[in-house]
Amino acid sequence: MRILLWHVHGSWTTAFVQGRHDYVVPVDAGRGPDGRGRARTWDWPASVVERTAEELSGERFDVVLLQRPHEAGLVERWTGLRPGVDVPAVHLEHNTPGGEVPFTRHPMADQSRIPVVHVTHVNRLLWDTGTARTTVIEHGICDPGHRYTGELPHAAVAMNDPVRRGRAVGADLLPLLAAQAPVDVFGMNVTGVADPGRGIRAHEDLPQDRMHAELARRRLYVHTARWTSLGLSLIEAMQLGVPVVALAMTEVPTAVPPGTGLVTADLELLGQHVRKLVHDPGLAADLGRRGRAHALERFGLERFLADWDAVLEQVAR
Template sequence: MKILAWHVHASWMTSFVQGDHDYLVPVLPDRGPDGRGRALTYEWPSAVREVRPAELADEDIDVVVLQRLSELQLFQRWSGRALGRHGVPAVYVEHNTPRGDVDEWIHPLAARADIPIVHVTQFNAMAWDNGLAPTVVIEHGVPDYGYQYTGRLDSLAVAVNEPVRRWRVAGLDLVQRISQYVPVGVYGMGADQLAGRFGPGLAATDDLSQKELHARTANHLAYLHSCRWTSLGLSLVEAMTLGCPVLVIASTAAPESVPAQAGVVSSDPDVLARTALRWQSDRAEARDVGLAARLHALDHFGLPRFLDEWNRILKEVCR
């Protein structure tokens, strides 16, 4: 089938476009948020084709995969067609946890029964008030990037985009606390803005290609997932696939996604720091934990399962 989807989250999209379909991604001259086009630092198959807004009206689209509320209006304005029961079939991928007071966690599409909401974690599906909208959970899936772990560095790896803007949500204050005991390398867009905010225990590297990020991550002692309030980060799943042992703040979907043999999950940053110090002196334990993390990731977050589940929901929506 022919699927239209905006390039919003590159890591998630990299997995999604591995299916046996044709994928259209809107592109604008400035490659801004509403038209990023094909990813420039990720490897996408040739089945992903860029499409300009003016071309959408002539495209025979089978289904639209929405990821932001604004895309409903964008599609109608650009294509002249509606979405849902009286237009082109659509699903809405909810990548995020709700914001605000718990009584206000009503999903923006809760009043629509014609556009299913696909949550990426069971936690998200539970936390949101989905109202009338049909809901389904399709957990993350990632390709097998191969076992790459070396752990030759004594530091931890953190991957987060815009860490200054997302300071508390992404748990950068917790990273700062842990970096007083164990060095930390932070990777992601805008990581260079951390300069001066940390002591000597932090190194920051701005945007890298996915391949280079994986190679850098695998050289660290362990991967640190510091997010307080967010969906399960794909960078965590990818690190596990690489064979990295993981240290994880116990929040949202993390506790049920990382088994005990794959790393340490705790709401106490000091527990994570002490574990990292132990792994520094016991590399064999760190390597064994990383191997268990990889086996779990391949079994639970494998790409075939992810694509099969997406095929089912897309076929149901198109029927």
């Protein structure tokens, strides 16, 4: 198939484009939100090609993968094709709902032409999609390999835009964690939370492979998100063999079942878990091995791509 999609979520797209299809991503001179083109910090195959808005006017696609409400309008303006009418389309919902949860209406609610695919069961449960067709395809990632050394007795955290997103991603919890161990924060626009005096250091915009290498050197990974969809950084840490401590929010309690990580909503217990793993390298390594085995089975790339192929083939009929 020839699939049109935007580069919205780099880690998710990296897994998706490992499939057997041809993928077209819009690009513009400024590489802005509607024209990022190919990834620069992830490794994408040659089957992903860039096209400007002008070049897209002559293209034809088997499926359009929509990820934001305004993309359907872009498709029609740039190609003359109406998603769900002139070209088959799927809407992928990455996010948990905002607003008055659980009463938040999805932009694709109550229409029958474009199915909605959620990345977690919690997202599907919380979004009000009315009569729209919905399904869930859980995340899958490219196995980064068991790279854990845990040589640095630090806690790693991954979050994007923590200053803007604040409590949603748990930026306010960093001092609590730093009271137990030095904290290294990885992600985009993270310098604003750095506080070397408290032991909080920022590592910004690292290429994916470099970030994986750095995560694997830390004793543990802490997933601090209160209200986001299931973070791919959590799954990546588990597949790297890094032991994880996570808040028991959204999909985490099922994604990290007992014995594969330490999950809690108790902030005092969260700190105790961090301190326990920092001071017990053997326990940390064992927990990391069990977490990796689970993450490979639950979030493997082969299952993810097979699930997507089934949906794409059904939509394209």
